[in-house]
Amino acid sequence: MKVFISDLHLGDGSRTDDFHRDQELLKFLEFIEREASELVILGDFLELWQADMDKVLFTHNEVINRLLSLKSRIKVTYVIGNHDYIPFIKFVNSGIGISLEYRDTENNIVAEHGHKYDIFNRYKNPLKSIKWPKGRQVSLLLASVERYLHPDTDVWMKKALENIDEFLQQALFIRNKITPTSKEYLSKGGHFGEFKDAVSNHIDKGARIVIFGHTHRHQLETVSNGIYANCGAWADGSEPTYIACHKEVIELREALSHNIIKKIPIR
Ligand SMILES: [Mn+2]
Numbered sequence: 001m002k003v004f005i006s007d008l009h010l011g012d013g014s015r016t017d018d019f020h021r022d023q024e025l026l027k028f029l030e031f032i033e034r035e036a037s038e039l040v041i042l043g044d045f046l047e048l049w050q051a052d053m054d055k056v057l058f059t060h061n062e063v064i065n066r067l068l069s070l071k072s073r074i075k076v077t078y079v080i081g082n083h084d085y086i087p088f089i090k091f092v093n094s095g096i097g098i099s100l101e102y103r104d105t106e107n108n109i110v111a112e113h114g115h116k117y118d119i120f121n122r123y124k125n126p127l128k129s130i131k132w133p134k135g136r137q138v139s140l141l142l143a144s145v146e147r148y149l150h151p152d153t154d155v156w157m158k159k160a161l162e163n164i165d166e167f168l169q170q171a172l173f174i175r176n177k178i179t180p181t182s183k184e185y186l187s188k189g190g191h192f193g194e195f196k197d198a199v200s201n202h203i204d205k206g207a208r209i210v211i212f213g214h215t216h217r218h219q220l221e222t223v224s225n226g227i228y229a230n231c232g233a234w235a236d237g238s239e240p241t242y243i244a245c246h247k248e249v250i251e252l253r254e255a256l257s258h259n260i261i262k263k264i265p266i267r
Pocket residue numbers: 043044081082083113115214215
């Protein structure tokens with residue numbers, strides 16, 4: 001069994017830290033060591049837009065140690081996301097398991113964090129120089145509000161954004177009835193507007209299973225000739241989930257109980 005998790009956002013222990021599941025994660029990593037052959041962390045494991053890495057590692061030191069010891073026992077791949085992009089980008093493909101994407105050519109699996117398909121949160125010319133995405137400004141602003149006003153501001157924001165997405169969908173539906181060109185405009189303007197195309201592109205190029213993170217919304221769907229899965233998130237405001245990939249079947253599971261939420265046969 002290969003396991004994919006993402007979007008834990010381990011922070012620095014201050015009011016901006018959105019990860020409060022160290023004990024559950026330790027238990028989860030024990031389970032992985034017993035049951036899984038491989039672990040893929042699919043981005044945004046560490047929250048480095050709002051916190052310093054040394055503080056993050058210090059705060060969640062037990063989890064980090066556990067992960068490092070797991071790495072000596074099973075294959076662990078650390079795919080970087082937008083929030084843990086720097087400083088890890090320098091170590092991509094250096095042979096220590098840090099990567100921009102995960103590929104399993106034997107089982108036709110492609111996995112990425114997915115921020116590359118989010119106009120608001122992607123980096124431009126990432127290997128040349130660092131130009132912060134606009135989303136980082138929002139993230140920093142949110143961090144100061146959390147620090148000085150209320151630590152749950154981001155959870156409220158998340159809920160509000162869910163409604164905005166719904167609103168955009170409604171708007172898209174109505175405007176498509178009026179003018180077909182507006183469809184493109186709205187789908188490009190949406191946060192995850194390019195996700196669908198990205199999944200199709202991977203499948204057109206031969207992938208059977210495409211796995212993303214980043215949206216914080218777990219998902220497992222059949223799409224044309226393939227399967228699209230999203231790991232969901234562990235950060236506050238989410239019920240932790242993961243994707244379990246076996247030879248014959250792919251499952252979306254609750255991370256604390258390991259209950260299967262949904263499964264799809266692979267062949
Ligand atoms: Mn992300």
